[in-house]
Amino acid sequence: MDKHTLRIQKTPDLVIQALAEFVVEEARRAIREHGRFSLVLSGGSSPKKLFALLASATYRDRLEWDRLFFFFGDERYVPADHADSNYRMARETLFDPMKTTPGQVFRMNTDLSPEEAALAYERDLRAYFGDRPMRFDLVLLGLGDDAHTASLFPHTKVLHEKEALVKEVYVEKVKMFRLTLTARAINCATSVAFLVFGDSKANALYHVMKGERNVDEYPAQSIHPEQGRLFWFLDEAAAARINA
Ligand SMILES: O=C1O[C@H](COP(=O)(O)O)[C@@H](O)[C@H](O)[C@H]1O
Numbered sequence: 367m368d369k370h371t372l373r374i375q376k377t378p379d380l381v382i383q384a385l386a387e388f389v390v391e392e393a394r395r396a397i398r399e400h401g402r403f404s405l406v407l408s409g410g411s412s413p414k415k416l417f418a419l420l421a422s423a424t425y426r427d428r429l430e431w432d433r434l435f436f437f438f439g440d441e442r443y444v445p446a447d448h449a450d451s452n453y454r455m456a457r458e459t460l461f462d463p464m465k466t467t468p469g470q471v472f473r474m475n476t477d478l479s480p481e482e483a484a485l486a487y488e489r490d491l492r493a494y495f496g497d498r499p500m501r502f503d504l505v506l507l508g509l510g511d512d513a514h515t516a517s518l519f520p521h522t523k524v525l526h527e528k529e530a531l532v533k534e535v536y537v538e539k540v541k542m543f544r545l546t547l548t549a550r551a552i553n554c555a556t557s558v559a560f561l562v563f564g565d566s567k568a569n570a571l572y573h574v575m576k577g578e579r580n581v582d583e584y585p586a587q588s589i590h591p592e593q594g595r596l597f598w599f600l601d602e603a604a605a606a607r608i609n610a
Pocket residue numbers: 408409410411412413439440441442452507508509510511514515516517
């Protein structure tokens with residue numbers, strides 16, 4: 367695996383705290399350098415506590431919220447108020463408590479067809495970056511126990527997408543369409559941080575980091591920021607096999 371930084375903590379709560387600190391540092395650096403912070407949120411269950419922590423009394427005053435812009439690494443193709451929606455999770459834990467304005471949040475629009483939604487999100491990204499380089503300040507990612515990240519699932523066509531920044535993909539395993547940033551879009555970021563905890567992730571993590579290179583089998587291997595930095599925030603249970 368390419369150069370990366372490992373941040374391993376004893377428990378999931380300590381990992382989440384370490385990542386919250388990292389988000390604050392990255393936000394301050396980006397705002398100092400170019401006045402705003404573009405943050406790509408991951409979905410699933412792992413980041414829920416992170417978002418709640420960022421919106422808590424401990425962290426809310428440490429971030430300049432009106433300079434933050436939120437994007438999504440992937441979305442389940444369900445309505446925005448559906449229990450499985452990544453947007454809904456972020457809205458409930460982060461956007462509503464922090465009273466972010468609609469202009470700060472870029473959601474993948476699942477009211478459109480999957481193909482149209484992917485194209486529309488790509489247009490949104492290009493409009494947001496305008497003449498500046500297409501480069502998120504920080505992309506947060508999770509890791510599935512099958513080594514998927516964002517909605518880059520094993521043996522799907524999107525793993526070989528070289529042009530688009532956003533794609534729709536039908537994922538047989540979960541029997542639904544997903545919308546996802548492509549590896550190309552993620553790899554342009556200044557920083558990418560995986561949040562992975564729990565022993566159910568230990569095997570996947572081992573294969574992604576130490577296994578033979580096989581992006582079709584272990585999609586998270588496709589993440590290697592070209593000019594940016596890659597961080598892994600892990601608990602000891604997830605890191606058990608890579609440390610053995
Ligand atoms: O389906 C998804 O899964 C991954 C991992 O989620 P977790 O619940 O195991 O943490 C997540 O990164 C992705 O955004 C999500 O849509």
